[in-house]
Amino acid sequence: MTFQKVIAYQTQPRSTRNITADISHIIAQSAIRTGICHIFVQHTSASLMICENADPDVRRDMETYMQHIVPDGDPMFLHQDEGPDDMSAHIRTVLTNPDLTIPISDGQCALGIWQGIYLWEHRTHSHQRRIVVTVQGDK
Known part of the structure; x- marks a missing residue:
């Protein structure tokens, strides 16, 4: 079975936004128990990443390094x-990465305890960003 949804975000300049809860909600909507979730940002100046979700200094350091x-x-x-x-x-x-693929186990993102899914805005101005989320697997 395949389920797809497009979500949009208004980003902040040069920032990361935790979208893990939104992706988890889409997986729950899909009713898929075992499979994969593919996430794709439809832009050439923003990306997706799986990153440390506990200490925001990690994401600030990523931005500093990228600069x-x-x-x-x-x-x-x-x-x-x-x-x-x-x-x-x-x-x-x-x-x-403009895209990520995440396993689904027992109807949930099979992320590690310290992992989160982030939209990373690379421009110095706010932008409207669209992300296509495709969930495939078995119910």
């Missing part, structure tokens, strides 16, 4: 149509 390796406005970037954070946001997405 270090992919600085905004680097003169080597030709593409800056939407500002100095344009190409750096695209590179951040390529280096991370």
Whole structure:
């Protein structure tokens, strides 16, 4: 069986948003007990990640590291149509994940105790982001 839903978020600039509860709710709606949940962000300047869910310093450190390796406005970037954070946001997405696949066991995300699912906004402005969630498996 397959179940699919699209969810939208208004992001904050350069931030992470915990979407674990929303994904868990969609899995519950699907009534699938064993299978997989595929999550895909339909944008080229935001990504998804499974990350530490207890200490927000981990996500801040991820952002700090990303700013270090992919600085905004680097003169080597030709593409800056939407500002100095344009190409750096695209590179951040390529280096991370526009999609995730998570196992479903007993009707729930089979995440580890310290894992959460996050939408990671790479632009320096708020954006409306769409995520397609597809749940497949057996009831």
